[in-house]
Amino acid sequence: MATMTIAKAINEGLRASLENDPKTLLMGEDIGELGGVYRVTDGLKKDFGAMRVVDSPLAESGIIGTAIGLALRGYRPICEIQFDGFVFPGFNQITTQLAKLRTRSDGMLSAPVVIRIPYGGGIGSIEHHSESPEALFAHTAGLRIITPSNAQDAYWMIQQAVTCEDPVIVFEPKRRYWLKGEVDTSAPVGDPFSAHVLRSGTDATIVAYGPLVPVALAAAAAAEEDGHSVEVIDLRSISPIDFDTVTESVTRTGRLIVAHEAPTFGGIGGEIAARISERAFLSLEAPVIRVGGFHMPYPVARVEEHYLPDIDRILEALDRAFAY
Amino acid sequence: MATMTIAKAINEGLRASLENDPKTLLMGEDIGELGGVYRVTDGLKKDFGAMRVVDSPLAESGIIGTAIGLALRGYRPICEIQFDGFVFPGFNQITTQLAKLRTRSDGMLSAPVVIRIPYGGGIGSIEHHSESPEALFAHTAGLRIITPSNAQDAYWMIQQAVTCEDPVIVFEPKRRYWLKGEVDTSAPVGDPFSAHVLRSGTDATIVAYGPLVPVALAAAAAAEEDGHSVEVIDLRSISPIDFDTVTESVTRTGRLIVAHEAPTFGGIGGEIAARISERAFLSLEAPVIRVGGFHMPYPVARVEEHYLPDIDRILEALDRAFAY
Amino acid sequence: MNSSRLPAAEFEVEEVVRATLPAEPDGEPGVTTLQVLAPDGTMASGLTATIAGEHVDFSPYLAADDAGHLRSLYRDMFLIRRFDQESTALQRQGQLALWVPLTGQEGAQIGSGRALAPQDYAFPTYREHGVALTRGVELSDILRLFRGVTNGGWDPRERNFHLYTLVLAAQSPHAVGYAMGLQRDQLADPSLPPAATIAYFGDGASSEGDIHESMVFAASFDAPVVFFCQNNQWAISVPSSVQTKVPLARRAEGYGFPGVRVDGNDVVTVEAVTRWALERARSGKGPVLIEAYTYRMSAHTTADDPTKYRLTRDEQEWQPRDPLARLETYLRAAGLADDAFFEDLGAEAAAMATDLRKAVLAMTAPDLESRFAAVYAEPHPLIQEELRFFQQYEAGFADEGKQA
Amino acid sequence: MNSSRLPAAEFEVEEVVRATLPAEPDGEPGVTTLQVLAPDGTMASGLTATIAGEHVDFSPYLAADDAGHLRSLYRDMFLIRRFDQESTALQRQGQLALWVPLTGQEGAQIGSGRALAPQDYAFPTYREHGVALTRGVELSDILRLFRGVTNGGWDPRERNFHLYTLVLAAQSPHAVGYAMGLQRDQLADPSLPPAATIAYFGDGASSEGDIHESMVFAASFDAPVVFFCQNNQWAISVPSSVQTKVPLARRAEGYGFPGVRVDGNDVVTVEAVTRWALERARSGKGPVLIEAYTYRMSAHTTADDPTKYRLTRDEQEWQPRDPLARLETYLRAAGLADDAFFEDLGAEAAAMATDLRKAVLAMTAPDLESRFAAVYAEPHPLIQEELRFFQQYEAGFADEGKQA
Ligand SMILES: Cc1ncc(C[n+]2csc(CCOP(=O)(O)OP(=O)(O)O)c2C)c(N)n1
Ligand SMILES: Cc1ncc(C[n+]2csc(CCOP(=O)(O)OP(=O)(O)O)c2C)c(N)n1
Ligand SMILES: [Mg+2]
């Protein structure tokens, strides 16, 4: 057991992947000498060399596109997109090529490319550096999307993404990069595509993922003071979604709050709400209530705290749910 | 009143826009001499010249990007993307630039760009020619998205898109291009961002849009034979969504089916289901049931009929709703 | 063998020279079109050029003297044209959803395809049926895509010929990435035969950002990749002058690697120049861009009507530059092939067409059920859930059927 | 005035010549770096070059003889450097979220900015504070973005200076589209003064597909746009050699328009060449690419630590090529500016810095409520619904506050 930050856990996870499989390699902007703008790849170029930790030209479509080619040749490229808002020049390669390669080849070809994307807000940054675009990838079949919320998951999920035969996008909760946690490097966590119940409760369920998991836990703790027993589920995987775990919980609690930083409209919360409303229709005491960003571009740093779902916003949603 | 196909109605609508405002211009691949692969722009280059009907280089990001520049200079560019599956090279310009320009400038700048995208399947075509990517745009604030289902709407909505100060994506139901209808070119239809109740009913509501509207109507007619009175709403606008009209209907009928060709998972149906479940929670006799594509790349032509939501799939969903 | 027309020609690719070749298609400045086999069927005896400051003698790569090889190039071109005709007919008869003809581009495709070594890997767009033939892909497999029964059709790893890619230019970075993989393989095991990739794209696709980004990557990493642009003058209805005002071969200059324009209808030159470029790439010298100047003699696809946008006169002008006719003329004039050769070939092609037709008619559609399995490599709960729904739903109809 | 160092220099841009200039930064082949004002403060008397086969005499564009103009160029560079220092200080003191320094690039920015006519329109990336100054943008307005109170900060239409764009290269097609609009305006009303646009981007951004697509469009439509690439050697931590192995100016060759490399730290040449390029563009001759060879003397941003990836030695090597120092040397040596000029300027800059600080401290954050109104121009039910929710939600806290 070691204590490390999420950033360090990913760094160690990448290191383990590079050590375990000579076919793995890292590609991205500034990931070599600099170790990435968040130092997540710190030291890896020094130890594994420029052929395995590649400072690429500044071109996201080129990064994803060449990663696909490398994967076709048997490599396992792990791409870093510098910030959430800069994945879009690579959107075509991800959506029309990476996601569809397996189906296009009738299952003959795999493209086990990993795309790491630091995402989410709350870091006081400028435009395009605080977005949560996960729903824009979840709608596309062929991709898998995971997002760790703690160091232990971070360490293992990045490695599980690398060994997965399918393309995996790993959304990294950048404002939690410095969050410390215990990591057991000897025993892998289970299925990265399953949800984890982090706190059990009987009156309502909160589903959150990535950066909002600590917020959801804090909201549940606050609700307890008000006499409500609230279950908290860390979704961990956005595609596929572990609906079984969520349904099981909601069948017991009868109330569901889904929280994410991404705008509510068209967000992944809608999918969860729709499916759980269908699966647990007769158990629901209240409608599923979503807590998310507003329908606007991510706002400037000075107002982001009012935009981001926080403990109070989740409590307000719980209040509404309890009011039914 | 004139009878025309949807394709012709859009052609006439574009012609009217070009006539009404010298600042309008068309840009796209093969839209000039050829009149577009679907002939939607047929004859326009001949009549308005190459400066207003521009055969562009083959580059979607360039098309959208230069359209933004033209809009900044006071023009009203109407871009054609040749097929749904080919919009993705332009995704970055749409998502990070076009959608955000107004917010970025604190409301000072508008980019009234129109993007026409023939979409949807059922045409027996090859890969990337039958997709329904509307949800990937709806999640992004700053855009508006409409989709006509008949000639009258097609004629007017394209013109309304052109005069709208906001960027508008017009998804054109390509397999209905040759569907004929009456067009009143003298009296504009109302708000293009409102839903239309096309058929009233008391037992359930079907919401559909674009290519599935005729299917929804046929399903409602079939259900009537089974003794169910089913209301059909043509959504018309995917962003914003006219939730008021849908809520009002569901409050009366107690049951809602949402149908679209796009894959269900992460589709816009989830948004509708989630919001209506919240708004009409106490009126719902059954969960909102979604009928959509499966979680797979749009399949090959020879099996698409099994993939596409059809009358039977909607009837099956109605059965499930009535079973509660 | 008529080789008097030209001495060992010295084409100064970088200079602004007006081509002296009868085949020089039109007056674009800044680049010369390399050619040894002229439209009139005469063959130059050698070919040298200065490319990006490098003096290149293509003679070692020229197959001009090898009668058997020349006949086999002709055979490939002839067969693939026949294949094209049969596929067009199958489409007209409703057996294919669509067809993308290659007629006119046989020289560019057979020439470049034959230049590939077995260990090289080709990334086509969607019109490269000729290249597929040279890679040994079962031709009927190509028609699976156009019959609408698959988006693929063959196992690319068997013949090192990738699947068709319909999103224009998207395969170009794949070719570069694959080449970067080859580089790493070579480093890990120097005993491997050096290999390269080739990325096919059109004059229209050249405008896409992906072409640029892949050239940037290729130049930056000296990736062993040959960019092979078939400038067939048209992107559907848009003439190549909309994509560029100077020869596309010149794009390479901006990245610092060689760009060459070849007469794409001269299969001999195309093969020689591609062999040179591949060898150069394999040897670690980085990418080359080849622009094969050719002409789409047919429609864009069977859904297209070129009379809407181009003159029959233009089409007729290219007729005498046909890649097959000139090689036939040469083979006959030089006494390298006789009537029997051409008759046998005709019979072989007819038999091939018959087999093809049979194979196509035998192709059945998959069922949708099978498609669920192809989306992910590993188990996926949503796929399972939807598949279960679909099976039950379909079973419902079967039950109804039984009951009725 | 010392003009003996060089006669009217004849720079053969297209040839592979080794530069004879002391300022030639390093040994990249294939292009010459245009320069009249050397690092040692000597000034050449003229400047001619052959660019894409075109013989150009830049003398009419050179301000080398105009003392007042030279002083004003110096003043602009001096002020913007002071602005940069003050902004860096403000960031260190927590008054700005981030700062993007321009030190080292004053020559490229002031030179090109001063070349613009009022009717021209500039599209910056995010580091073009010097260009903003030349356009008359209130400098404090630039800091609004970095203080996190807006993503914009000024009305671009007032000064024909667009908002900063943070998605690299995305503004480049906007510049081309705007230029296409200018073309149409001119056609509709030939009495309008001809105008052009200028698109700024960096060596890193040059690799993005959008740069390519915008160059394709610009070439195809002869759009009046000047592509101005500040090659400051670095894209954060990545040296420009990763983006290209040949001078970026050469990219233009592939599109058939002129590409010129200038010493970006020589404000006089930058201005002259940009004026020439803009005039050429306005006159209908199409785009030009200018590569300003310069150096990012500071960190990428205040969040960056260059010691992680570059040597202090490299930084020191560029020190003597400082764009301000050389002009000061020249002005003093030629007797065009005395101590009083420099002292006055120092005082002016100090006052500006004081005002700037005041303005920044006075900038207050908007409230989130106001942001709802900026998303759409026309009424939008979802915005209204969410705004209503937000107001009620906030009011709830106010009520609680009252009750408590
Ligand atoms: C990204 C993208 N945009 C648009 C299309 C539609 N489209 C198919 S073929 C074609 C023209 C291609 O021209 P070119 O690259 O010259 O190849 P050719 O067909 O001439 O072989 C177009 C516009 C596409 N397939 N992909
Ligand atoms: C599309 C995109 N990808 C990545 C980034 C992150 N990023 C910001 S600045 C930068 C380097 C830019 O280098 P260059 O273009 O040379 O400009 P400079 O900063 O040197 O002025 C990167 C990678 C971005 N802003 N946009
Ligand atoms: Mg073509």
Ligand SMILES: [Mg+2]
């Ligand atoms: Mg730079």
